[in-house]
Amino acid sequence: MDSLMRREFKSRKKETETHFLKNGSALLEELITTFSPRYKIPIRNFNAEEIIKATNGFAKSLDISNFDGSMYTGFLENRPILVKKFQGSDSSIVHRIIRDVAINSQMSHHKNVLKLIGRSLEFEYPALVYNFCRTQLLSDLLFASDSALPWKNRLKIANDIANVVVYLHTAFSTPIIFRDLKPRKVIIDEHGVAKLFSFSLCISLPPGEMQVKDIVCGSVGHLDPAYASSGIVTQKTDVFSFGILLLELLTGRRTLSTDDEDFSPLLHGVIKHIGKDEFDEIVDPKILEAYGGVEEIQQKIAFLYLALRCVDPEEDDRPFMIDVAKELRKIERSPHQLSPQRTMKNTIVDYSSRKYSWLQRN
Missing domain, CATH: 1.10.510.10 (Transferase(Phosphotransferase) domain 1)
Structure with a gap:
């Protein structure tokens, strides 16, 4: 049983690492292409485990969706957050999410933009973490x-x-x-x-x-x-x-x-x-x-x-x-x-x- 659990853990870890590398390189390319030679990354990266725990396994969703994404409420480091999670089989989704992260990350200081505080690249489709507001x-x-x-x-x-x-x-x-x-x-x-x-x-x-x-x-x-x-x-x-x-x-x-x-x-x-x-x-x-x-x-x-x-x-x-x-x-x-x-x-x-x-x- 312990051997099975270890294999499952290694498999999940390898999967999250693969997603992180793939999505991370795509995000870097997007930032360089759109904002070169000057860009900044004022947002954090969270691992998948943190996001799953913060949202209690994506338990509570809000009716604020677009494309294949849904918004969930949660708590992370004792602060309320909103998490946008995507699902689907359309390969273009990843490109749209990466574009969203890249541009939103450069806009998060603007008072009329929903503040993006982080992202998780360890899911197949990156999850976006926003500052909570009653929306x-x-x-x-x-x-x-x-x-x-x-x-x-x-x-x-x-x-x-x-x-x-x-x-x-x-x-x-x-x-x-x-x-x-x-x-x-x-x-x-x-x-x-x-x-x-x-x-x-x-x-x-x-x-x-x-x-x-x-x-x-x-x-x-x-x-x-x-x-x-x-x-x-x-x-x-x-x-x-x-x-x-x-x-x-x-x-x-x-x-x-x-x-x-x-x-x-x-x-x-x-x-x-x-x-x-x-x-x-x-x-x-x-x-x-x-x-x-x-x-x-x-x-x-x-x-x-x-x-x-x-x-x-x-x-x-x-x-x-x-x-x-x-x-x-x-x-x-x-x-x-x-x-x-x-x-x-x-x-x-x-x-x-x-x-x-x-x-x-x-």
């Missing part, structure tokens, strides 16, 4: 029938996510494009702070280049039509997805999946209401009442105009994320400086008629 997905807060997310919170969330996307686009030697911005990639912590997580689909633009061609990935409804049709990724790819996210925050409606990858059904509905001068039909009924008076109405109208500019059919006419973030800060902090309601509404009607006249005739 709710933005999608659950925003779309639940009994949820009432106030307007000021929605505006703050938009600012939070804009800040982290700007960081991705500007803080490194080449811009990093997130490619899959949507409410299920945003966690709201117990303090109401929005945190982006899951960097699996990120891609870096080549040095000195403003675009790169790659396989199309992301979520239908949030996917930039220009990227969907060409496979060309630019900074404006994220701007489009962020614009759809702004519309979801304003309307409280989901961007439903559709077989037509060239258009968002949510945007379709918004344009229809603008054409009929039905601005009240656009805003989520839960935040329709102008508790903040005239200034809050002006904020919502300016917010709508910014969202429309982000999803402009002409990619070159969309603003860059750094300009989007500046405009959002202005909307939040200086609503008295915004254009009068009627002026802004006329601007939106004119803009949508020029950009989407073909849609309004349908």
